[in-house]
Structures are given as C-alpha cells and as structure tokens.
Amino acid sequence: MPLENKELVNLYRTMLTIRRFEERVSKEFFDGNVRGYVHLYIGEEAIATGVCANLLLTDRIVSHHRGHGHCIAKGADIRLMMAEIFGKKTGYCKGKGGSMHIADFGVGMLGANGIVGAGLPIACGAATAAQLEGKNGVAAVFFGDGGVHEGEFHEAMNLASIWKLPLIFVCENNFYAVNTPSKYAIAIDEIYKRAAAYSMPGMVVDGNDVVAVHQAAREMVKQAREGGGPSFLEARTYRWHGHFESRMSTDSRPPEELAAWKKKCPVEAMERKLLAAGVLTEAQLKEMNSQILGRIEEAVKFAKDSPFPAPEDALEDVYST
Amino acid sequence: MREITYRQAGNEAIIEEFRRNKKTVHMSADLPADLRQEFGEARIRVTPVSESAMVGAAIGLAGSGYRTVANIRMATFGFVAMDQFMNQAAKITYMFGGQARFPILYRMTNGLGSSAAAQHSINPYSMFMNVPGLKILLPSTPYDVKGLLKTALRDDNPVISFEHMGLGGVKGAVPEEDYTIPFGQADIKRKGTDVTVVALSKMVHDVLAVAEELSKEGISVEVIDPRTLVPLDRETIRKSVAKTGRLVAVDEACQTCGAAAEILSLVVEDTKTFERLRAPTKRVCGLDVPVPFSPLMEQYVVPDREKITAAIREVMAYQGK
Numbered sequence: 001m002p003l004e005n006k007e008l009v010n011l012y013r014t015m016l017t018i019r020r021f022e023e024r025v026s027k028e029f030f031d032g033n034v035r036g037y038v039h040l041y042i043g044e045e046a047i048a049t050g051v052c053a054n055l056l057l058t059d060r061i062v063s064h065h066r067g068h069g070h071c072i073a074k075g076a077d078i079r080l081m082m083a084e085i086f087g088k089k090t091g092y093c094k095g096k097g098g099s100m101h102i103a104d105f106g107v108g109m110l111g112a113n114g115i116v117g118a119g120l121p122i123a124c125g126a127a128t129a130a131q132l133e134g135k136n137g138v139a140a141v142f143f144g145d146g147g148v149h150e151g152e153f154h155e156a157m158n159l160a161s162i163w164k165l166p167l168i169f170v171c172e173n174n175f176y177a178v179n180t181p182s183k184y185a186i187a188i189d190e191i192y193k194r195a196a197a198y199s200m201p202g203m204v205v206d207g208n209d210v211v212a213v214h215q216a217a218r219e220m221v222k223q224a225r226e227g228g229g230p231s232f233l234e235a236r237t238y239r240w241h242g243h244f245e246s247r248m249s250t251d252s253r254p255p256e257e258l259a260a261w262k263k264k265c266p267v268e269a270m271e272r273k274l275l276a277a278g279v280l281t282e283a284q285l286k287e288m289n290s291q292i293l294g295r296i297e298e299a300v301k302f303a304k305d306s307p308f309p310a311p312e313d314a315l316e317d318v319y320s321t
Numbered sequence: 322m323r324e325i326t327y328r329q330a331g332n333e334a335i336i337e338e339f340r341r342n343k344k345t346v347h348m349s350a351d352l353p354a355d356l357r358q359e360f361g362e363a364r365i366r367v368t369p370v371s372e373s374a375m376v377g378a379a380i381g382l383a384g385s386g387y388r389t390v391a392n393i394r395m396a397t398f399g400f401v402a403m404d405q406f407m408n409q410a411a412k413i414t415y416m417f418g419g420q421a422r423f424p425i426l427y428r429m430t431n432g433l434g435s436s437a438a439a440q441h442s443i444n445p446y447s448m449f450m451n452v453p454g455l456k457i458l459l460p461s462t463p464y465d466v467k468g469l470l471k472t473a474l475r476d477d478n479p480v481i482s483f484e485h486m487g488l489g490g491v492k493g494a495v496p497e498e499d500y501t502i503p504f505g506q507a508d509i510k511r512k513g514t515d516v517t518v519v520a521l522s523k524m525v526h527d528v529l530a531v532a533e534e535l536s537k538e539g540i541s542v543e544v545i546d547p548r549t550l551v552p553l554d555r556e557t558i559r560k561s562v563a564k565t566g567r568l569v570a571v572d573e574a575c576q577t578c579g580a581a582a583e584i585l586s587l588v589v590e591d592t593k594t595f596e597r598l599r600a601p602t603k604r605v606c607g608l609d610v611p612v613p614f615s616p617l618m619e620q621y622v623v624p625d626r627e628k629i630t631a632a633i634r635e636v637m638a639y640q641g642k
Contacts, residue, residue, distance in 0.1 A: 096416055096418050097418060103421070105420055106420075110381065110384050121373055121378050121405060122377045122384070122409065125377065125379060125380055126385050128366075128378060128381070130385070156377070158371065159369060320419060320422045
C-alpha cells in the first residue's frame with residue numbers, strides 16, 4: 001500500500017528536523033558551547049525516521065551512541081534534547097547524561113547508550129514487557145555494523161527468537177566501526193544473513209531511501225504485532241561526519257567515498273521526490289525549512305538561557321527514592 | 322517459631338511478593354518448577370545460558386514497568402554480564418536523570434568451601450560496591466534473607482543479593498507473617514563490650530561460634546552483621562567501636578580493596594570513633610589468591626575459627642607503648 005501524501009510529508013519533515021538539529025549541534029560544538037562526545041547521525045536520517053513512523057507512542061525503542069535521530073523520530077522534545085546536550089539542568093537527564101544518554105521514557109525512548117551492543121539485551125526486556133502487556137505493542141532496537149560483533153548481539157538475537165519477542169532489530173550499517181571497515185570485521189559477506197542463524201527473517205534495504213525503510217519496517221512491525229516474533233533489518237547508509245565531532249579529525253575514510261554518498265543524500269532524495277510528485281511546492285519546502293529552523297533556534301535559546309546544574313546536584317539520582 | 326532453611330526462606334520471599342504484585346517477572350537458566358506452576362510461563366521465564374541477555378532484559382523490563390528477578394546462580398557467571406551490571410544497571414537511573422525507575426533483584430551465590438575451584442568460587446561484592454547505583458545485600462540467616470529479599474522486591478532500584486552457597490541448608494527461625502528488613506540497618510547478632518567484630522555473609526556464623534567460645538574466658542565479643550553493604554550502616558559500626566574500643570572485620574573475600582577495608586576506614590577516619598580506639602583495627606580475610614581446588618589448600622586461604630580467634634586475642638592483648 002503506497003503512503004499517503006501526508007505521511008510522505010511527515011517523513012520528510014522528521015528527516016529535515018534531524019538534519020537541521022544536528023547541523024546546529026555541530027555548530028554549537030565548534031563554537032565551544034557543547035562539550036564531550038557528540039556522535040552525529042547526519043546522512044543516516046532515513047533509518048530512524050522510516051522505522052519510527054511505524055511505531056506508536058506506547059511502543060518502545062532503544063538507541064545507541066548516535067541517538068539524536070532516534071529521539072526526534074520517536075517524538076522527543078528538541079528543547080529538552082538541546083538543553084541536555086548543553087549540559088543544562090532543564091535537559092532530559094538534568095545534565096547528567098549529555099548527548100550520548102538522552103532518554104525520554106514518556107515517549108518510549110528508553111535511552112541512547114554509550115556501549116556498543118548493550119542496547120540489544122535491554123530491548124529484549126522492553127519487548128518482553130510488550131508481550132506481557134498483551135496489547136500488540138512492539139519494541140525496536142537500533143545499532144551499528146560494529147554492534148553485530150558483540151556477544152550481547154548474539155545473546156539478544158537468540159533470546160528474542162526463542163521467546164518470539166515483538167522486536168525489530170535495526171542494523172544501521174554505515175560501513176565503518178569508527179574507522180575500521182565493516183567488510184574487514186565480518187566473517188560473513190552480508191550482515192543481514194546473520195538473522196538466519198537465529199531463525200528470524202532478515203533483509204537489507206537502502207537506508208538512504210526513507211520510503212523503502214518505512215515499507216520494510218512496516219512489514220516487520222506488523223509481523224511483531226501479530227505475534228510473529230522478531231525480524232532483522234539491515235539498512236545501508238553512510239555517516240557524513242567523523243565518528244564524533246572533533247577539532248582533530250580522526251576520520252580516515254576515503255574522501256571520494258563520502259562525496260559519492262553525499263550525492264545519495266536521504267533528505268534531498270525525498271525532497272526531489274515530493275517536488276516531482278507535486279506533493280509539495282518549492283515555496284512549501286522553504287516554509288517548512290524555516291519553521292524547523294525557528295524551532296531549533298528556540299531550542300538553542302532555551303538551552304542557552306537555562307541554568308547549569310549546581311555542582312552538588314551531582315549527588316542526586318544515584319538511586320530512585 | 323517454625324524453622325526453615327535459608328533456601329526455603331529466599332524462595333518464600335519470591336513467592337509471596339509475586340503473589341502481591343502481578344507485574345513481576347522471574348528469569349533464570351534453570352526452571353524453578355514451583356514458581357512456574359503457580360505463576361505460569363509468561364512470568365516465570367527460562368533463559369538460555371546468556372547472562373548478558375538476562376541481566377539486560379531485566380533492565381528493559383524494569384524500565385517498561387515490570388519488577389524483575391534475575392537469578393544468575395553463581396557470582397562467577399555474573400562476570401559474563403559485567404557490561405550490563407556495571408555500565409547499564411548501575412548507571413541508568415543516574416545518567417537518565419532519575420526519569421525512570423528500575424526495580425530489579427539480581428540473585429547470585431557467592432562463597433566457597435565445597436572444592437568448587439576458582440571459577441565457581443568467589444566473593445565479589447566489593448567490586449560492585451565500587452560502582453555506585455547498585456544496592457548490595459549479604460544475608461546471613463534464613464530470617465535475614467527473607468526479609469531483605471522482600472524489601473528488595475518493594476525497592477525501585479537494581480539490587481544484588483549475594484547468597485552464600487554454604488548457607489542454603491542452614492535452618493533458622495522465620496515468622497510466618499509478613500515482614501521486611503530495611504536496607505542500611507545492621508543487625509547486632511550478639512551483644513558484647515570488649516571487641517567489635519563485623520562479620521560478612523557466612524562468616525557471621527563462624528564469628529558467633531568463636532564469640533561463644535571466648536565468652537568462656539571472659540572476653541565479650543559484639544558481633545555485627547551489616548546485612549547490606551550498600552547502603553552500609555556506618556552508624557551502628559562506629560557506635561559499637563566507640564563502646565568497645567576494638568575492631569576486627571571478618572570477610573571471606575580477598576583482602577585487597579575489600580569490604581573489610583571499607584569497614585576499617587569508616588572507623589579510623591571518624592575522629593570521634595578513632596579517639597576511642599584502644600588497639601589497631603584488624604582484618605581477617607581471604608588470602609589474595611584465586612580459590613584452589615584441593616580441600617586443604619581451600620581451607621587455608623579463607624578465614625576459619627582459629628584465625629578469627631587469633632585476631633581477636635591479638636587486639637585484646639594490645640597494650641600500646
């Protein structure tokens with residue numbers, strides 16, 4: 001079933017929001033306003049967007065260190081995200097998490113995670129909860145091509161399969177674990193084939209084509225909701241920035257490779273599609289862009305105007321009371 | 322009052338709390354047949370031998386509203402899941418700014434004494450004490466294990482209960498009616514006036530036997546069982562030492578950086594208590610070697626009644642300059 005125009009516009013808006021949000025985070029980082037490790041999702045927006053568009057507010061996701069896109073796609077508030085990235089008291093985690101640990105349990109975003117592969121077992125728990133709730137809920141977990149080599153990946157894939165968990169495993173294959181090419185690190189020729197070892201359907205999709213991701217995920221989510229168990233989606237894409245934002249570039253990937261992938265920009269591809277189909281006009285696109293930029297400006301202002309936590313706030317929240 | 326074993330008491334705590342609260346899930350690699358029969362397959366889950374998946378799934382379940390018990394069996398198996406314990410369970414409450422609760426009870430057996438050799442014998446609680454965010458129980462009697470586990474099953478934090486493998490068959494008085502034991506409240510297992518002995522886990526029983534023997538010589542030993550290492554009841558220990566002027570800490574775990582060192586420190590760094598000391602504080606701990614297999618060697622590397630007695634005599638004999 002083809003997507004309605006409204007759905008296509010929503011997909012585009014989400015991708016563009018992620019793109020503009022992260023461009024601004026990058027700028028604020030290099031302006032010296034954001035500290036620490038900031039891993040940007042620019043270039044990979046279609047995956048979070050296409051998958052999460054199939055999820056309800058009550059469905060749950062678990063993310064990884066490159067998590068801004070998943071937060072936005074699941075409906076997190078960009079003001080609270082920005083404040084967290086700035087280390088402010090008003091942020092999602094009161095400044096205790098930063099870019100790498102944004103979570104919003106209220107929208108079913110169970111957290112970005114600084115440990116590669118660690119989200120998969122946690123997502124098994126979220127999917128078990130969905131199964132116990134008996135309301136046809138599902139969970140999705142995002143991880144990179146590096147994560148598939150962790151033991152936690154294999155334990156979680158196996159557990160999800162034997163328990164028939166309503167869980168979508170989404171491997172965002174951007175072809176590099178930091179700077180190590182994924183083809184060097186994997187013994188099998190294609191990542192999605194690993195799903196077969198756990199008796200679950202696996203497929204590969206163009207991770208820069210949001211409609212293709214959406215359609216693939218739609219089938220998997222449907223299967224999970226109907227009690228058909230987990231699936232594995234490998235979405236191939238490319239990250240435009242280095243592993244994390246840094247003044248000292250550690251990016252050793254070939255520049256011509258990046259240039260080629262930039263020509264396959266997921267946001268521009270969707271833009272062309274919407275224009276060609278007459279879904280949106282140039283003027284409407286421009287209007288949407290400026291609306292998004294306005295919201296991001298507001299988020300940055302909120303972050304900048306917010307207070308830092310007091311030093312002794314560091315002692316709070318070690319335990320729930 | 323009726324007498325039941327330590328193992329039965331622990332089991333009763335789980336059963337009673339699972340009856341009280343239907344949003345509870347149990348995971349273990351071995352099928353607990355009695356639990357399965359009463360609570361069903363959905364809540365009583367058998368996992369593959371996948372400690373990381375189990376420990377992580379407990380986090381995902383807890384973050385999704387289900388109180389979870391994960392029985393790891395031997396603490397040495399828990400090491401397989403150290404990422405989920407240390408990077409995830411211990412930190413999630415804090416790094417997400419306290420926005421979600423993670424009510425989890427992890428159960429593991431600690432200890433040695435049955436020629437189980439190095440990889441099935443360990444007392445690793447001080448490692449977990451060093452990573453804030455986990456609560457740590459060391460129940461030594463049937464009464465304590467039931468009361469502490471029941472409290473754990475009403476607490477909203479990740480809790481690890483270390484239950485000594487040598488205590489399972491030990492019998493003791495346990496009331497039939499509902500009761501809980503607050504965390505952070507040490508139990509004075511025997512009142513005394515001459516020397517304070519803080520004993521951990523199974524050592525409580527050895528120290529009580531020694532105290533009984535020494536009483537015949539007129540040495541009055543106060544035996545304190547902290548019961549929980551996190552939170553630790555510093556007040557009760559300091560108060561006792563202020564009274565007796567002498568402290569011996571007895572722990573089966575290896576001495577270096579162990580809980581006994583923490584107990585000595587909290588006494589000597591407190592000026593008021595320090596000024597009341599009449600002798601150097603002393604530790605009786607496991608020797609710093611992996612646990613050997615052969616019985617004579619195994620007995621040699623852990624505290625026994627002779628070593629405990631010698632340490633108490635030594636602090637009693639100290640005259641100063």
